[in-house]
Amino acid sequence: MPTFPFFWVDAFTNHALGGNPCAVLFDADELDAGAMQAIAREMNLSETAFVLRSDVADVRARYFTPAEEIPLAGHPTIATMFALAQAGRIPLTGDSTTVKLELQAGVVSVELVAAAGAVQRIVMTQLPPRFMRQYEAAAVLPAFGLAADDLLPGAVIQTVSTGTPQLMIPIRDHAALRRAQLVPALYNQLRAAGDFFSAHLVCLGGATPAGQTFARHLAAFPDTLEDPFTGSATGGMAAYLWHHGLLDSPHFVAEQGHWMGRPGQASVEVVGPRESISAVRVGGSAVLVVQGTLTL
Numbered sequence: 001m002p003t004f005p006f007f008w009v010d011a012f013t014n015h016a017l018g019g020n021p022c023a024v025l026f027d028a029d030e031l032d033a034g035a036m037q038a039i040a041r042e043m044n045l046s047e048t049a050f051v052l053r054s055d056v057a058d059v060r061a062r063y064f065t066p067a068e069e070i071p072l073a074g075h076p077t078i079a080t081m082f083a084l085a086q087a088g089r090i091p092l093t094g095d096s097t098t099v100k101l102e103l104q105a106g107v108v109s110v111e112l113v114a115a116a117g118a119v120q121r122i123v124m125t126q127l128p129p130r131f132m133r134q135y136e137a138a139a140v141l142p143a144f145g146l147a148a149d150d151l152l153p154g155a156v157i158q159t160v161s162t163g164t165p166q167l168m169i170p171i172r173d174h175a176a177l178r179r180a181q182l183v184p185a186l187y188n189q190l191r192a193a194g195d196f197f198s199a200h201l202v203c204l205g206g207a208t209p210a211g212q213t214f215a216r217h218l219a220a221f222p223d224t225l226e227d228p229f230t231g232s233a234t235g236g237m238a239a240y241l242w243h244h245g246l247l248d249s250p251h252f253v254a255e256q257g258h259w260m261g262r263p264g265q266a267s268v269e270v271v272g273p274r275e276s277i278s279a280v281r282v283g284g285s286a287v288l289v290v291q292g293t294l295t296l
Contacts, residue, residue: 001295004028007086008290009079012229012256012264016287019257019264020229022079024049025294026087028062033069039294040064046227049076051084057102059084067223070197072105072163074231074266074282078122081110082286085119092117105163111283123267123283124231126162129239133195134158140169143186144201144218150176152204155244159196160236162280167196168233168240170203174214177203178259182218182225191220198223200233204246211255211265212247213237228257229264235280242270243277254282 006025013019023043028036028050040048047063047070054060062069063076081099084090090099090112097112106127113121135157137148151157152170159165171177180201187199202215215237217227234254241247250270257264265284272278 004294006292006294007083007288009083009286010289011075011078011286012266012284013287014285016289018262020075021045022047022049022076024080024083026051028052036062036064041066046224047073047076049080051080054102057100057107060102065223070164072103072232074124074234075229077110077124078231078284078286081112081122082119085112086288121283121285123281126235126280126282128279129277130161132159132165143183143190145181145183146176158240160240162235162239164232165196166233166236167199168237169199169201171201174203177201177216180216182220184220187220200237202237206255207258208255210253212252213254215256226260228260228262231282234266234268235282238268238270238280239277243274
């Protein structure tokens with residue numbers, strides 16, 4: 001029976017059982033997409049990561065939700081890089097080690113910041129943003145149990161991709177964000193007719209004084225219904241907020257997951273002026289929770 005070593009890592013947190021959990025399977029080259037999808041359903045996490053050899057980068061990874069493959073994701077990238085370093089599969093070179101990671105969306109750069117030989121923080125440079133379709137509030141917000149006037153005044157709803165297209169929905173305040181609840185039939189119709197992978201609802205102002213934004217990321221079954229922390233969407237959100245003039249600084253702290261009992265936090269940097277953003281950097285810490293072997 002084939003066996004695969006794996007690590008279970010909590011990403012975008014500095015303590016176990018916070019942030020967003022991800023299972024990282026090593027040596028997955030012999031697995032096909034069907035097997036990866038079945039394992040992701042078994043793990044039943046927001047994403048499961050599979051580490052493979054790469055011909056064009058230092059390492060390759062594929063990420064699967066319980067329902068489908070995702071071309072680029074943030075918390076599995078943080079988890080995968082942390083797991084590889086913990087397992088000694090990425091040699092750390094001083095205080096900063098840069099790794100080229102091949103994903104379905106393309107090759108991205110990931111920096112591992114270390115101290116005393118231990119990884120303290122991992123920073124992913126996401127792809128240049130693409131600003132895609134815009135939507136009317138009345139067509140979108142009912143899918144989340146909200147009304148059109150729950151939109152942040154003057155803002156637009158838009159799909160933005162820094163590797164994975166996410167629907168950016170700016171909400172007027174935390175009270176409205178707390179009321180948001182997915183209406184599956186309406187959401188499935190919206191997604192089928194739309195250009196996005198999933199939806200990111202964001203408020204200005206953090207869940208704690210440290211944060212400048214607070215978000216919820218909702219999806220429909222068989223995926224997990226709410227994601228504790230969404231790194232890819234945080235990158236798209238940062239590009240959206242900077243591009244549309246909703247942030248005063250391109251450097252900020254994003255928060256998510258606090259109302260789920262899994263608080264997560266990321267440092268975010270938008271690179272470039274508002275009209276010509278070249279990249280978004282999303283960084284966070286991670287914690288190893290489980291180390292084991294999967295037997296098929």
